[in-house]
Amino acid sequence: LNAEGLDNSTLEIEIMSQKDGVTHFFKMQNRKFLETYRAATQTAAQFNEKYGYVKTKPVYTTVTKTFIADAIPESDKPKALRIASNPMFAGEFAAAAGAGAGAAVENFAVAKVWIEDGCIVCNACEGIFPEVFEVTDDTCLIRPDAPLDDGLKILEAAEACPTEVIKFDKAN
Template identity: 55%
Template sequence: MNTTFIAMGVALLAGIGLVVTVGVFSLLSGAFHFLFAKPRFTILKSKTDSNGFAFSLKWNSSREPAKFDSIRLRLYNPFSTPTQVDVTRTFDAASSSFARDLDFGKNLEQLLAACNHESASVEVEMGASKDALVHHFMFKAEKFKAMVESATGDADKFNEDHTLNYAKPLYHTPKRSFIAEPLPASNKALKISSNPEFAGAFAGSGGDAAAVENFAVSKVWIEPGCIVCDACEAIFPEVFEVTDDSCIIRPGAPLDNGILVEEAAEACPVEVIKFTKA
């Protein structure tokens, strides 16, 4: 009894320890991602005129797949004028870290001109419209203006440095079919008495094989139920032709060799070959 309670206690402690370990690991992983792997927005130096605004966005696209295609700048300036400036631009969607250099028009000059009040702030909103995903970045207005004026690097260089250069995987799909592949060609022949190649093998057994008198047939036909086994065509190909789903009698087939016709009929496993002697 005591041993059972001890074992149960050890198992309970082990289970609690496992749950605690998983929880701590999950919290540490989330904290690491929040501190070091969260999206990073950077202001770059624009190559256009005073209305140009260049920026970059880096994020873990494998953990958070999305195609970002818009940026929105919003000024909040409650104690001065203008109290609010809102400008949005769209661009070609990007599914990994990227940079853009866009023309924001006169609204950008108005926004930067109003960034002198210490209570003002600027919100940058990066959006992925098709993925319903938005990342927000808040800046003090004075800091935002200083970042624009002191920006270095440009969008072209950033895109060049962060281009994903890897070969796309090539997958080969195996060919599958419910139809069996054709049998390989063979030089083997049926060992039957009517085949001249084996005439000697049958000459000394069961009497004189040559004494069997051949005969002609007036009609030969195929009844329903052929399983296309090719036995008849292998015996007498001048008369029988096996198709994909049945067997037919060749037009103008010679009917003077009744022995081969009879052998073909006897070799048919479903007995659908019928003939009438002449």
């Protein structure tokens, strides 16, 4: 504070409260600051004691969120789609089909199968009917010369599609 040339300089003071999140910024000529500093009659603690600004602020903690699921534990069972056409789970679905399900649905032929825009490459269709559906890195394709005689499997693949982009026309 006693250095030469300070009278002509500018002083910048920034006061930040991490607890309150309040920032104050002061910019003044050093001459005015020195006058104010030398004229001060009390400390910050004395000021707070006199005017009663000793308030405790609540401390809020931010919860950390993550969108990554925990790993699935390893199992002895093979990984497979739990659907009626999968022979591994046929027994589970047979009981439900027989309990008041009505008459069995007759299989039908399909004239045309196509995939609309919006495939999310989930492999559900290829898992059900790999002879018809081929899943690539970014979409699903209908295989050339795909067998279209099993309409029930194509219907099952269309119903299993989460984005409902599998479409087909029944043969006459």
